[in-house]
Amino acid sequence: MIIAFEPSDTILSVCSASRFWWKPFLAPRFWPTWLLFGFLWLVTRAPFCWQMAIGSSLGRLAYHGASGRRHIAEVNIGLCFPELPGHQKSELVKAHFRALGRGVVETALCWWGRDSQLRQRMILTGQHHLRRALEAGKGVILLSAHFTTLELGGRLLALDTPFHVLYRKHKNPLFETVMQRARQRRFETAIPHEDTRALLNSLKQGMPVWYAPDQNHGGPQSIFVPFFGIQASTLTTTARLAKISGAPVVPFFQTYLSDLERYLLVLCPALDHFPGRDLETDTLRINRLLExxxxxxxxxYLWVHRRFKTRPQGDPYPY
Known part of the structure; x- marks a missing residue:
C-alpha cells in the first residue's frame, strides 16, 4: 500500500504557524507523546475499517489495563442503569471502552484527516434549525455533551458550518500545543473554557459557539439537580449565558453508526422558552435532554469521567 504524504496533512504542519515550535519538546519526557502522535498519524492514513478496528483494539487494551477508569465506568453505569442485569452492565462497560478506543482514533482524524475523506463519513441533518436560530443575530449556543465522538463530531460540523469552540487545556504541554494548533486550523476560534468574555464576544459577533456543560466541575456555578435520577453537580452556565446574550440554544449531537460506518450529526430545534424564570428548572431541563x-x-457517553464525585452534604462518595 502506497501512502501519499501531503504537506498540509503532516504532524508538523498542524503547528506551522511557528516554524520551530517543536524545539521546546525535544526532551526525552516528550518522546512517548511523539511516538503516540506518529502512530496515530499513520492510522489516519489506513482504510477506515482498519482505523475503527485499531481503535476498538486500543479500547480492549484499556479495559484490561486501566483498572481505575474501568471502575469509574462500572460505578457510573451501575448508578445510571440499575435496571440492567449484571451481565448487560458488564457488556455495556466493554462496549464503552471500545468506543473510547475509537475515540482516540477519531481525535486523530479530527486533527489530521482529509476533508474529502471525512465528508464521505458524515450524515448531517437539521441544518435549517441552526440557520433559523442564527437569523436572530444573537449567535447560537451549540449545546453538546461529552460523547466519545465529540472531537470528530465538531470537525465534521465545521466542514459545513463555521463556529467557535470552547476547550479545556491539557496538562501535557506538547499535547496541548498540537491540539490547540489543530483546533485553530479546523475551527475559526478556540476559546479557553474559563474565558467567558471571549465566549460572549463570539455570540455578539453572531457566531455559533460549541459548548458541552455536562461534566462535574463543582464550585459556585453549579447546583444539584437529577441526572439519571441521581443528584449531580451541574453547571448552570447554559441558562446564564442564554439569558445574558439572548442567544438561542440549539442542541447538537453526533453518534457513530457502526453498521453504516458513518457519523450521524443532528442539529435539533432551538429550545423553546429558554431560559425560563427558574435557574434550577432550566438546568434540570438540560440534564433531562442529555439523559x-x-x-x-x-x-x-463518557462514563470514565467521575460525574458524581461532588456530593450533597451527607451523601457517600460513590467511587
Missing amino acids: NVVREMPEQ
Whole structure:
C-alpha cells in the first residue's frame, strides 16, 4: 500500500504557524507523546475499517489495563442503569471502552484527516434549525455533551458550518500545543473554557459557539439537580449565558453508526422558552435532554469521567 504524504496533512504542519515550535519538546519526557502522535498519524492514513478496528483494539487494551477508569465506568453505569442485569452492565462497560478506543482514533482524524475523506463519513441533518436560530443575530449556543465522538463530531460540523469552540487545556504541554494548533486550523476560534468574555464576544459577533456543560466541575456555578435520577453537580452556565446574550440554544449531537460506518450529526430545534424564570428548572431541563440522548447511545457517553464525585452534604462518595 502506497501512502501519499501531503504537506498540509503532516504532524508538523498542524503547528506551522511557528516554524520551530517543536524545539521546546525535544526532551526525552516528550518522546512517548511523539511516538503516540506518529502512530496515530499513520492510522489516519489506513482504510477506515482498519482505523475503527485499531481503535476498538486500543479500547480492549484499556479495559484490561486501566483498572481505575474501568471502575469509574462500572460505578457510573451501575448508578445510571440499575435496571440492567449484571451481565448487560458488564457488556455495556466493554462496549464503552471500545468506543473510547475509537475515540482516540477519531481525535486523530479530527486533527489530521482529509476533508474529502471525512465528508464521505458524515450524515448531517437539521441544518435549517441552526440557520433559523442564527437569523436572530444573537449567535447560537451549540449545546453538546461529552460523547466519545465529540472531537470528530465538531470537525465534521465545521466542514459545513463555521463556529467557535470552547476547550479545556491539557496538562501535557506538547499535547496541548498540537491540539490547540489543530483546533485553530479546523475551527475559526478556540476559546479557553474559563474565558467567558471571549465566549460572549463570539455570540455578539453572531457566531455559533460549541459548548458541552455536562461534566462535574463543582464550585459556585453549579447546583444539584437529577441526572439519571441521581443528584449531580451541574453547571448552570447554559441558562446564564442564554439569558445574558439572548442567544438561542440549539442542541447538537453526533453518534457513530457502526453498521453504516458513518457519523450521524443532528442539529435539533432551538429550545423553546429558554431560559425560563427558574435557574434550577432550566438546568434540570438540560440534564433531562442529555439523559434522553445518552439512553439512545449509552456506550458512546463518557462514563470514565467521575460525574458524581461532588456530593450533597451527607451523601457517600460513590467511587
